[in-house]
Amino acid sequence: MHWFKGNTHTHSLWSDGNDFPEMIAKFYKDNSYHFLVLSDHNILSRGEKWMNVGAIEKRRRTLGVATLKKYISTFGKDWVELRGEDKKQEVRLKTLKEIRPKFERGGDFIFIEGEEITNSFGGSPVHTNGMNLKELIVPKKGTSLRDTMRNNIIAVREQSLRYKKPMLSHLNHPNFGWSITAEDLAHVLEEKFFEVYNGHPGINHLGDAKRPGDEKIWDIANTIRLATLKSDPLYGISSDDSHYYHGGDVKPGRGWVMVQSSSLEEDSIVRSMDSGNFYGSSGVHFKNLLRDQTKGTLEFEIEANAGAEYVTKIIGTRKGNEKKPDLVGETLATIKGTKVNYKLMDNEWYFRATVTSSKDHPRPSFNGQKEQAWTQPVWDSSAIRKK
Numbered sequence: 001m002h003w004f005k006g007n008t009h010t011h012s013l014w015s016d017g018n019d020f021p022e023m024i025a026k027f028y029k030d031n032s033y034h035f036l037v038l039s040d041h042n043i044l045s046r047g048e049k050w051m052n053v054g055a056i057e058k059r060r061r062t063l064g065v066a067t068l069k070k071y072i073s074t075f076g077k078d079w080v081e082l083r084g085e086d087k088k089q090e091v092r093l094k095t096l097k098e099i100r101p102k103f104e105r106g107g108d109f110i111f112i113e114g115e116e117i118t119n120s121f122g123g124s125p126v127h128t129n130g131m132n133l134k135e136l137i138v139p140k141k142g143t144s145l146r147d148t149m150r151n152n153i154i155a156v157r158e159q160s161l162r163y164k165k166p167m168l169s170h171l172n173h174p175n176f177g178w179s180i181t182a183e184d185l186a187h188v189l190e191e192k193f194f195e196v197y198n199g200h201p202g203i204n205h206l207g208d209a210k211r212p213g214d215e216k217i218w219d220i221a222n223t224i225r226l227a228t229l230k231s232d233p234l235y236g237i238s239s240d241d242s243h244y245y246h247g248g249d250v251k252p253g254r255g256w257v258m259v260q261s262s263s264l265e266e267d268s269i270v271r272s273m274d275s276g277n278f279y280g281s282s283g284v285h286f287k288n289l290l291r292d293q294t295k296g297t298l299e300f301e302i303e304a305n306a307g308a309e310y311v312t313k314i315i316g317t318r319k320g321n322e323k324k325p326d327l328v329g330e331t332l333a334t335i336k337g338t339k340v341n342y343k344l345m346d347n348e349w350y351f352r353a354t355v356t357s358s359k360d361h362p363r364p365s366f367n368g369q370k371e372q373a374w375t376q377p378v379w380d381s382s383a384i385r386k387k
């Protein structure tokens with residue numbers, strides 16, 4: 001088994017990102033990512049799409065060198081397709097199929113086709129990433145917020161069954177527009193993944209005085225799932241949601257997942273994530289990670305950076321505390337250093353680990369951000385209602 005680094009949430013000129021997909025893929029490949037999901041809003045990178053060059057340059061917001069110029073100097077005049085003159089000049093966006101060979105040839109990088117299924121209910125955004133898709137999913141309406149969340153997950157699942165191909169969906173940035181609460185996430189049982197970290201600075205990652213941040217949302221939702229609904233908890237994903245690649249504040253390289261898989265192949269990566277063999281990171285990595293749901297144990301060693309110190313918080317909810325808001329997702333243990341192991345106690349519904357480095361995040365999405373990692377939870381399986 002190997003560990004692969006990937007970003008599951010990326011925007012390009014195919015929707016509201018401000019660079020060409022090849023330029024974006026190059027950034028990720030050069031920064032030692034193994035896989036990338038280009039997940040544009042309600043579109044796959046397929047078919048013929050021309051864009052006005054002036055409109056592309058406007059998206060750069062006058063930062064740095066012209067987008068087209070960088071694109072041509074990186075991939076060569078012969079690769080870039082232009083038509084028209086002056087203000088009417090257009091460039092054709094390459095499809096995923098066209099750009100795959102350029103990046104995948106070496107066997108050390110792959111694309112996984114995806115889409116941000118961009119939906120809303122009553123003005124509240126409901127954004128769901130579909131991963132490893134074979135065809136576009138048109139956002140499905142619903143009769144309530146939860147119904148809307150559910151219908152889009154079902155659409156991904158239906159496609160997966162139809163193609164007999166593993167696919168995955170994750171609920172994005174619940175606090176964006178303060179639209180999705182922990183209770184919503186808990187009660188939509190079809191939901192298996194959500195973004196515990198998203199690098200877009202406008203998604204209210206930390207919550208506010210009245211509303212919980214993404215990590216607390218995870219704990220509240222998982223406690224409801226286990227204590228009340230007798231259902232499996234959610235897995236947490238860390239992603240970039242990158243839009244800007246010339247400077248500006250929605251930049252790439254902030255959050256990613258590390259997936260343990262036998263091969264760097266799209267179905268294998270998706271299957272591993274589906275069984276929880278991955279963790280979220282914004283800079284902290286593990287050398288060994290053993291998460292054993294059957295034994296109730298979690299063990300890891302942190303890949304230490306020189307001069308950095310690490311604090312691991314074991315976070316969970318004890319049985320009997322599920323209705324006490326202050327004790328839902330409490331810190332069960334604090335461990336300093338690089339070696340961590342913890343075993344689920346009989347009186348705990350679940351636990352998970354958040355590791356925080358003393359090192360500042362080099363590309364922070366919020367003030368004072370440190371490098372972190374988030375493991376998946378380990379929970380009391382005997383609490384789960386048999387399906």
Ligand SMILES: [Zn+2]
Nearest residue numbers: 116127172173
């Ligand atoms: Zn979104």
Ligand SMILES: [Zn+2]
Nearest residue numbers: 009011116241
């Ligand atoms: Zn997005």
